[in-house]
């Protein structure tokens with residue numbers, strides 16, 4: 651087969667390429683987390699603390715799946731961090747700061763806004779998950795096992811004091 655016909659095939663096949671197992675698992679988790687956060691928001695504007703605590707723990711675990719499994723896997727496979735890694739870690743830091751605070755309508759709105767900007771960087775063609783599926787190839791199921799095995803993150807108490815003592 652000539653190089654020309656291979657490149658034409660790649661052009662034709664790529665848009666309909668099936669979603670990989672890493673992307674399936676992680677995008678389903680995004681949807682599940684969105685549902686948990688919606689469930690924590692009562693119609694009167696107050697927050698269901700028990701439902702929010704489930705969301706908080708599961709989102710922290712989801713972030714750990716990305717920071718402890720996917721980003722290191724991609725870095726090791728490529729020999730260099732993904733271009734998007736620094737942005738994703740910075741976003742995770744911002745989201746984790748919001749999760750430190752006692753839940754309120756304002757905090758929930760800020761988390762929804764952050765996730766609304768963040769999750770599209772990870773989903774879809776060229777996103778973190780599709781990139782990891784492509785890098786993993788036949789190893790993808792093994793990576794999914796590692797993601798599933800990621801332990802529950804112990805939750806700290808809420809803290810509403812200053813986050814930056816130095817310089818504040």
Ligand SMILES: [Fe+2]
Nearest residue numbers: 713716738772
């Ligand atoms: Fe993330």
Ligand SMILES: [Fe+2]
Nearest residue numbers: 712716769772
């Ligand atoms: Fe994510």
